Amino acid sequence: MTLTSTDLLLEATGVSKTYGAVVALKSASLAVRPGEVHALMGANGAGKSTLVKILTGAVRPDAGRIVVRGRERTLQSPADARRGGIVSVYQEPALIPDLDIRSNLRLTETPLDPFRHWLRELGLEDVDLSSLARTLPLASLRVIDLARAMAIEPDVLMLDEMTAALPANLTERVLEVIGRQRGGDRSVIFISHRMIEIGAVCDRATVLRAGETVGVVDVNEGSEERIVKLMLGQIAEGLAERTTEAPAAEARTVMQPRLTARSLSSSSKLQDASFELYPGEVLGVVALEGQGQDELFDILAGADRPSGGELLVDDTPVSFRHPADAIRAGLVYVAADRAEALLMQRSVRENIALPFSTPVGHWGLLDLASEGRKVATAVATLQIDARAGREVRRLSGGNQQKVTIARWVAAGVRTMLCFDPTRGIDIGTKNQIYGLLRDLADAGAAILFYTSELKEIQLVCDRAIVIFGGRVTAEIDVTDADEASLLRAAYNLRSDAVIPELVAAAAASESEPAASESEPAAAESEPAGAESPAAAVERSHPESRT
Amino acid sequence: MPVEVAGPRPRDALASWARRNAWTMGLVGFFVLLLVFTKAIQPTYGSAGIQFLATSVLPLALAAVAQAVVVIGGGIDLSVGSMMALTSVISARLMMGQSDSVSVAVVLGVLALGVVLGTINGGLVVLTRVPDIVVTLAMSFVWAGFALLVLERPGGGSAKWLRDLVVGPLGNEWIPKALIALIVVVAIIWIPVRRSRVGLSIYAIGSNQLAAFRSGVPVGRTKVFAYALTGLFSALAGLSLTASTGIGSPVPGPYTLLSVAAVVLGGVSLAGGRGGIVGPIVAVVILQLMRTDMTFLSINTDLATVAQGIILIGVVMIGTLVQIRRARA
Numbered sequence: 001m002t003l004t005s006t007d008l009l010l011e012a013t014g015v016s017k018t019y020g021a022v023v024a025l026k027s028a029s030l031a032v033r034p035g036e037v038h039a040l041m042g043a044n045g046a047g048k049s050t051l052v053k054i055l056t057g058a059v060r061p062d063a064g065r066i067v068v069r070g071r072e073r074t075l076q077s078p079a080d081a082r083r084g085g086i087v088s089v090y091q092e093p094a095l096i097p098d099l100d101i102r103s104n105l106r107l108t109e110t111p112l113d114p115f116r117h118w119l120r121e122l123g124l125e126d127v128d129l130s131s132l133a134r135t136l137p138l139a140s141l142r143v144i145d146l147a148r149a150m151a152i153e154p155d156v157l158m159l160d161e162m163t164a165a166l167p168a169n170l171t172e173r174v175l176e177v178i179g180r181q182r183g184g185d186r187s188v189i190f191i192s193h194r195m196i197e198i199g200a201v202c203d204r205a206t207v208l209r210a211g212e213t214v215g216v217v218d219v220n221e222g223s224e225e226r227i228v229k230l231m232l233g234q235i236a237e238g239l240a241e242r243t244t245e246a247p248a249a250e251a252r253t254v255m256q257p258r259l260t261a262r263s264l265s266s267s268s269k270l271q272d273a274s275f276e277l278y279p280g281e282v283l284g285v286v287a288l289e290g291q292g293q294d295e296l297f298d299i300l301a302g303a304d305r306p307s308g309g310e311l312l313v314d315d316t317p318v319s320f321r322h323p324a325d326a327i328r329a330g331l332v333y334v335a336a337d338r339a340e341a342l343l344m345q346r347s348v349r350e351n352i353a354l355p356f357s358t359p360v361g362h363w364g365l366l367d368l369a370s371e372g373r374k375v376a377t378a379v380a381t382l383q384i385d386a387r388a389g390r391e392v393r394r395l396s397g398g399n400q401q402k403v404t405i406a407r408w409v410a411a412g413v414r415t416m417l418c419f420d421p422t423r424g425i426d427i428g429t430k431n432q433i434y435g436l437l438r439d440l441a442d443a444g445a446a447i448l449f450y451t452s453e454l455k456e457i458q459l460v461c462d463r464a465i466v467i468f469g470g471r472v473t474a475e476i477d478v479t480d481a482d483e484a485s486l487l488r489a490a491y492n493l494r495s496d497a498v499i500p501e502l503v504a505a506a507a508a509s510e511s512e513p514a515a516s517e518s519e520p521a522a523a524e525s526e527p528a529g530a531e532s533p534a535a536a537v538e539r540s541h542p543e544s545r546t
Numbered sequence: 547m548p549v550e551v552a553g554p555r556p557r558d559a560l561a562s563w564a565r566r567n568a569w570t571m572g573l574v575g576f577f578v579l580l581l582v583f584t585k586a587i588q589p590t591y592g593s594a595g596i597q598f599l600a601t602s603v604l605p606l607a608l609a610a611v612a613q614a615v616v617v618i619g620g621g622i623d624l625s626v627g628s629m630m631a632l633t634s635v636i637s638a639r640l641m642m643g644q645s646d647s648v649s650v651a652v653v654l655g656v657l658a659l660g661v662v663l664g665t666i667n668g669g670l671v672v673l674t675r676v677p678d679i680v681v682t683l684a685m686s687f688v689w690a691g692f693a694l695l696v697l698e699r700p701g702g703g704s705a706k707w708l709r710d711l712v713v714g715p716l717g718n719e720w721i722p723k724a725l726i727a728l729i730v731v732v733a734i735i736w737i738p739v740r741r742s743r744v745g746l747s748i749y750a751i752g753s754n755q756l757a758a759f760r761s762g763v764p765v766g767r768t769k770v771f772a773y774a775l776t777g778l779f780s781a782l783a784g785l786s787l788t789a790s791t792g793i794g795s796p797v798p799g800p801y802t803l804l805s806v807a808a809v810v811l812g813g814v815s816l817a818g819g820r821g822g823i824v825g826p827i828v829a830v831v832i833l834q835l836m837r838t839d840m841t842f843l844s845i846n847t848d849l850a851t852v853a854q855g856i857i858l859i860g861v862v863m864i865g866t867l868v869q870i871r872r873a874r875a
Contacts, residue, residue, distance in 0.1 A: 303760065324762035333760060341760055343753035345819050354750055354761045368741070390566065407761070 008067070009034045009187045010055075010086070010156050015064030016211075017050050019394070024050040025061070026211035030189075032156065037178060037188045039198045039219065041227055042208035046426070048191060051208065052160050055189075056088045057081035069155065085155030089162045093141040097134035101144060104133060110151050118147035123173040139166050146174065157181075158189045161424065163197060167288065175201050195224050207231055231427070255279065256315055258415050258446035259300070259331070264309035270295040271470030273309070277415070277448055282441045284457040284464030284481070285450040286490050292470035293450050297419045300448070301333035302326030313415075327355060330414030334404055336423040338397065341404040348389035349375045352407045378406035383432060398429030405436065413445045420452050434460045454486045468492040569813035569821075569865060573828040576861075580835050588842045593719040595838070600722030601713055603834045605630065605787040606804055607728055610812065610826040611736070612779030613805035619772035620752035620818030621671065624682040626780050627802035628689035629663050631795065633784030635693050638702025638794025649705035657781050663689065664777020668770035686802065693796040702794040712789045724790070728827070731782060736823055739775065748772050752818030807858055808833060813865070833858075 010032040017025040025047040032038045042048045053059040055066065057075035066073050068084050075081045095104045105115060119127060124143045133141060142162060149157055159178070163171045179201045181188055190202055198205060202219045207230040215230045217223050257276040264273040270292035277283050287293040298304035299311070302320030311318055313329045320326045323333070332355070335341045342351055352375045379386050382402040385395070392403060401421060408416060418437070422430045437460055441447050449461060457464050458481050466474040466489040474489045564571065584591050609626050616623045633656050640652045667685055671678045712724045739745045747768040750758035759765050783801070788794050811829035814821030836857060840850040 301760070322762070322764065323760055324764060327762040335760065339754070339757075341757050343750055343757055343819065345815070346749060346753050350746060350749065354746065354758070354763070390562065 007034075008032060009069060010189075011065075011067040012051070012055065013065050013067075015051065015054060015061045015066070017047075017054065017059065017061050023211055025054075027213070028064075028208060028211065029213045030055075030206050031216070032187045032189060033204075034185050034187055035181075035183045036203040037182055037190055037201050039202040039205035040189055040191045040208070041198070041205050041231055042426075046208040046231070047211040048208055049160070050211075052088065052158060052189075052191065055081070055086060055156075056158065057086075082152075082154075086158065087149045087152065087154035087156070088158035088160060089142075089145050089149050090160045093133070093138065093145055095133040095141055095145060098132065100130050100132050101127065101136075102129045105129075105148060108148065108152075110148050114151035114153070115147055118150040118177075119144070121177050122147055123170065139170055142166055143170060143174070150177075154186070156187050156189060158191075160191045163192055163194065167290075171197070195227070198227070199224060228427070257312075258314060259448070260310075260312040260315070261296075261300075262310040262312070264296065264299060264306050264311060265470070266292075266295040266299055266304065266306050266308075269470055270299070270306075273467065273470070273472050275465050275472050275475075277446045279444050279446045280441055281462040282437055282447040282449050282460050284461035284478075285448060285467060286454065286457060286464050286476075286486050287450070287467040288490050291467045293419075293467050295470075296467070297333065297417055297448075297450065300326065300331055300417050302331070303333075332408040332411070332413060332416055334401075334408070334416060334418045334421045336420035338400040338404060342392050342400060344393035345391055348379065348384065348386050348392060348395075348403055351392050351403050352378055352410050355407055355411055374410045375406075378410035381409060382406045382436065398425045401425055401433070402429065405433065409436075409440070413440050415446045416440065416448070418447065418449045420450055422456065423452065430456075454483045454490075457481045457486055466490055466492075567822075567824075570825045570828060572865070573812065573825060573832065577828055577832050577835070580832060580839070584835065584839055584842070587839065591842075593715070596720060597715060597722045599831070599834060599838065600724040600728075601790050603831050604712055604724040604728055604790060605783045606801060606808070606834065607827045607830045608731070608779050608783035608786055609801045609805040610808035610830045611732055611823050612776045612783060613802075613809045614812065614814050614821065614823045614826045615736075615748070615779065616772050616776040617806075617809050617814050617816060618752050618818060618821060619748040619769060620755065621678040621769065621772065622682065622806070622816070623664075623667060623773065623776050623780075624679060624802055625663075625667060625686035625689055626776065626783075626805050627798035627800070628686040628693065629660065629777060629780035630784040630787060630801055631693040631798040632663070632689045632696070633660055633781040634787045635697035635702065635794035635796045637785055638704060638788045639697050640702075641705045641708070641788075642701075642703035644705070646705060646707055649708065652705075653708065653785060656785060657778060660777040660779075660781020660784070661774050662777070664774040664780070665770060667777065668773025671773065672766040672769050686798075690796075690798055693798070697794055697796045700793050700795040700797075702788070704788045704792050708785070708789045709792060712786055724786075727786075732823065732827070735775070735778070744768060744771055749819055752820075754819070804830075804833070810862055811858060 008031050010030070012028065012030045015025055015028045015030075016023075028047060028051050030038075030040065030051065040048055040051070050059065054061045054064075055075070057077045057080050060074075060076075066075060068086065073084055075084065075086070081087075095101070096107065099107070102112075105112065119125065122143050124140060124147070127136070127140060127144065133144075136144070143166075146159070146162065163174060166174065175197060178188055178190065182201075182203065190198070192198060199219060205217045205219055205223070205227055206213055207215045207217065207227055209231060215226075217226050217230070255278060258279045259277040261276075262274050265271055269290070273292065273296050275283070285293060285296075295304065299306045299320075302323040302325050305319070305321070311320075313331070318325075318329055320329070320331075326333070343354065349372070353371050378384075382405060384402045384406060385399050389395070392400060395403070405421070416437075422433055425433070434456070437447055437449065441462075449456075451457065458478060461478055461481070463478055464476045464481055464486065465472050466476065466486075468490065469492070473492055476485065476489060584595070588595075609630060612626050613623060636659065637652055637656045640655075641649045644652070667682055670676070670681045670685070674681065710723075712727050714723055715721055716723045716726055739748075747758065747763045748771070750761070750763050751765050751768050751772075755765055758768075805826075808826045808829040809821075810816060811833070812821065812824075812826030814826060833854065836854060837850060840847075840853060845853070
């Protein structure tokens with residue numbers, strides 16, 4: 001089939017952009033047909049976000065042509081792109097927190113009735129439009145953002161990692177609504193790290209690698225393999241090996257736990273968390289959104305104080321009043337959100353040196369030579385691309401996350417608390433982080449590893465605990481930690497129960513009131529349903545990335 | 547993708563140093579041009595002019611350093627001028643007609659007082675959580691009020707040795723003592739701070755308070771320390787005012803806002819976390835020399851103030867445009 005540019009809704013060709021010495025886009029092209037959901041894929045640093053910024057008018061390209069409905073356009077600003085029919089929804093909510101929803105809508109001149117219609121479609125009916133944006137939960141804001149974008153009926157709707165912060169039931173709803181856009185006159189450009197979502201809603205995928213479009217793939221059975229291959233290029237083979245060797249779990253011998261939590265609780269979110277973390281192991285933490293894992297990690301990292309329970313480090317009771325106390329006790333924290341961890345305008349070196357692992361010499365001066373060596377070693381160990389190292393904000397997301405880990409590696413890790421450390425990071429960097437965590441554990445460190453990607457548990461962990469309704473409800477050995485059983489455990493269902501999509505969604509919405517009533521055991525009595533549980537789970541989660 | 551691992555090569559290090567300090571280098575270049583311009587419009591401008599420039603610039607330069615420290619830490623201190631006035635009148639009143647040993651004690655006492663004033667400012671900001679701009683504005687009235695209680699009208703005196711420290715040339719007629727005093731004082735206090743944990747902590751809390759907290763930086767304590775340091779430099783500025791004029795004045799000069807202007811012109815980000823203290827010092831010298839030039843050109847002083855404001859905006863604007871262009875290129 002040959003397509004002339006008039007058949008296309010949006011066509012970008014030869015788009016390039018450089019920032020100083022860094023080439024963000026070399027020659028990217030993208031062609032979107034009317035009525036399709038088009039995935040834009042690429043590892044972090046491949047140029048995805050730059051291309052999105054160019055298409056939404058936030059950044060001007062150095063070269064290239066952008067044609068919308070057969071007319072060439074220069075997009076001067078996001079408002080300009082909007083007038084041209086291109087609207088995007090980002091990972092971060094774009095609502096003004098101090099205005100109510102109605103004022104936010106007026107700000108973008110969004111018609112109210114279509115907005116309400118899309119809100120209903122997306123399953124969020126009970127939103128009070130006069131409530132301030134800052135008082136609404138993050139997931140609702142994401143959905144409101146999407147409804148607002150859909151209400152003005154853009155020709156091209158761009159969704160940039162918008163499902164990343166959504167709970168499973170809302171994600172499903174969003175995907176369903178997006179899927180229904182197919183076949184019409186309008187198109188959706190869909191960006192997600194989750195392959196399962198791509199497979200569920202997209203017709204075609206454009207794959208970027210190192211600033212270039214390397215392929216356009218029709219999405220169907222088996223296209224995932226091709227997409228991954230295209231995204232990774234020549235390093236794909238090396239990755240496959242790494243993932244198979246990762247779960248090299250030695251049997252734990254009887255030893256002193258590095259960290260012991262006894263009935264830790266905090267407000268209503270964390271009820272009764274008890275577990276032990278041993279030196280030399282990576283202990284996975286599995287939980288649905290909002291089961292108290294955030295509070296648990298805040299307590300362990302010293303950012304928050306527990307309202308009850310006991311915390312022991314090396315069998316000695318501790319109470320942290322400040323993260324500095326936790327760090328002194330050897331508990332260091334790696335956040336999912338790099339903006340929480342880094343000094344964005346400062347250098348890689350200063351960011352790594354910040355926790356002050358460097359010895360202090362005479363007169364309280366830092367030993368700069370020793371600091372320099374430590375930083376260089378950490379940068380080398382983590383293979384950080386520090387060419388733009390003068391200001392951390394110029395690094396790619398993956399490299400930024402490596403810097404947050406590097407600072408603790410430079411300090412000599414004893415106990416590392418990783419809270420979804422690979423969120424929004426490309427596969428290559430993810431694998432490096434997995435390998436690094438394994439190496440640290442093999443060298444005797446104890447690592448607590450919360451992840452929202454169940455697949456990671458088997459890749460990195462020796463065993464996993466499950467948190468549900470603020471309690472540790474299960475412990476699973478890595479050999480049994482396939483995605484199906486983990487998911488079942490995360491929903492606190494009996495091991496022979498089924499999770500058809502509807503039940504899963506119901507469980508997710510039930511878990512919220514349950515948690516606040518301090519009687520979260522309700523879901524345990526979920527009746528076991530049909531006959532082939534594994535098949536059902538696999539059908540709803542066929543994500544296979546490697 | 548090649549990964550840079552080892553330490554930078556010397557030439558790269560020099561280049562990266564130049565890039566890091568591009569703004570300050572630009573200011574120095576601008577200053578040199580301004581000197582040439584001064585010489586062109588006033589051929590007699592020479593060593594005497596330089597001496598006068600250095601002496602008159604000293605208090606404001608120290609005030610700019612005081613402001614820079616707290617702004618780098620993500621705060622602001624609107625009481626710098628009032629702290630200068632208070633420390634200036636106390637030193638002038640206590641030193642007048644006293645022996646050298648007493649005046650040494652007075653100087654040390656006043657410096658300690660500066661630290662106390664700054665600590666009070668910082669402590670209030672941290673403990674009450676009232677915005678720093680409000681706290682320090684309110685405290686500026688308090689300090690200015692105390693200054694009037696100490697000395698109703700300009701008066702008092704300075705010890706001769708203190709005056710001799712900052713007025714006049716050192717050896718060569720081209721080297722003003724005030725410049726040496728400035729360099730020595732700032733180097734003795736700032737370099738150890740910058741090179742120690744607390745220095746990086748100040749930059750850290752200014753850059754990203756949450757990240758600093760997560761990394762184990764004691765945010766509150768660091769903030770109080772930054773304000774205390776600002777108090778200390780304000781006291782030094784007040785002392786230098788007494789020393790260079792020979793009297794104490796209870797009415798705060800335009801130092802507070804000029805110090806903010808110098809900090810901005812000196813390349814320190816008002817959002818915190820970026821910049822140094824050399825930039826603001828050079829900026830102060832430029833601001834002062836521009837005023838002198840306008841006197842030479844016999845421009846009306848009111849008009850000169852207008853021109854100063856416009857030049858301030860213009861320079862910062864051009865600098866920002868250059869940075870944006872460089873980021874795009």
